[in-house]
Amino acid sequence: PARDEITYFGAGPASLPTTVLQNASSAILNFQNTGLGLAEHSHRSALSHGILASTESSLRTLLSIPEDYTVLFMQGGGTTQFSAVVYNLLGYWARMDYVVTGGWSQKGSEEARRLFGEEKVNVVTDSRKVFGRYCGIEEEKGWKRTEGEERVFTYYCDNETVDGVEFPGFPRSLEGGVVVADMSSNILSRRVDVSKFHVIFAGAQKNIGITGLTIVVLKSSILQIQPTPGTLRALGLPVPPVMMSYPSLAKHNSLYNTLPIFDVWIAGEVMKELVAAGGLAKQEEVANRKAERLYAALGRAPGIFKVVPLEGARSRMNICVRAHPAELEGVFLRGAEERGLLGLKGHRSVGGIRISNYNSITEASVDKLVQYIDEFVQKNA
């Protein structure tokens, strides 16, 4: 089919605005009449420096990033940050508290345990133990945070892509603490008070751009307190591999090695569009409205559709739902495909239906899907 005949609701990589891709297709052939495609230009050229600076500036505008925060452009996806975060923070901080509300925070905690051992990792809450599966967020008064130790950082995943669980806002009990958040699947979809976090990271391939770029926003003081390799060795702790070392990357303006500037440029183009459209206040309003319409459509047929996560923890970005009887799921997905509504199958680990409602999904696309849901319900009620 032609591009304008389909809508892709996949969870990531996600679709991008067609305008950005049209510009990208000429940029990769001959960037700004330089005779060279953007992926061929040196990452150390003035041109690349300009792209880095402009993308960083748009990100700073969108997230209102405070002056005392550093932006890093990295590679290796969210998964590399599972390791990078602990390599960079453990040493100065002595213990790690993990808030486990879904598959991705679980993977983050598993990596911390694998690298540093069971005794360093405290699981504050594990939704699977509380609810039997990842479908909600335990009330904070039930969380078992590390006590009697000041040097603790807390890690959580703001939006669990596989399970469709999203924090409605910043967890109140973490106020004033040292907090790391994985925002891979909801970054740039709502306003965030960056000053509440020590580290925020996100792979670009959902709400920012294309695969291959990871954005890290961190409090600059982290760069100064990082123990030296000698101190780490004396503490019996590993030294971070250079490509994961925040101070090394910061010192080289994210150019310690060859950075995919094409990816940075795409992210910049997406962000410029967001800034022009009214920034994150506007984006939040649109994202909320789209999610409300989708949940409302599913809610009109409680006999057929059951939203998996509990109210209060439902993601605006990944809407996870089961159909009953189960055979209807296949019927729903096939019917959707016939209409060009693609990428709606749930993650392989949980099954079901998942509607990913990222920034690039327009309200018109949501309307098409809502119409299909309504017709499907009428036919199968």
Ligand code: PLP
């Ligand atoms: N964190 C979240 C919330 C994700 O959704 C994903 C991937 O889907 C990851 C981390 C892992 O990201 P990557 O595949 O970029 O390593």
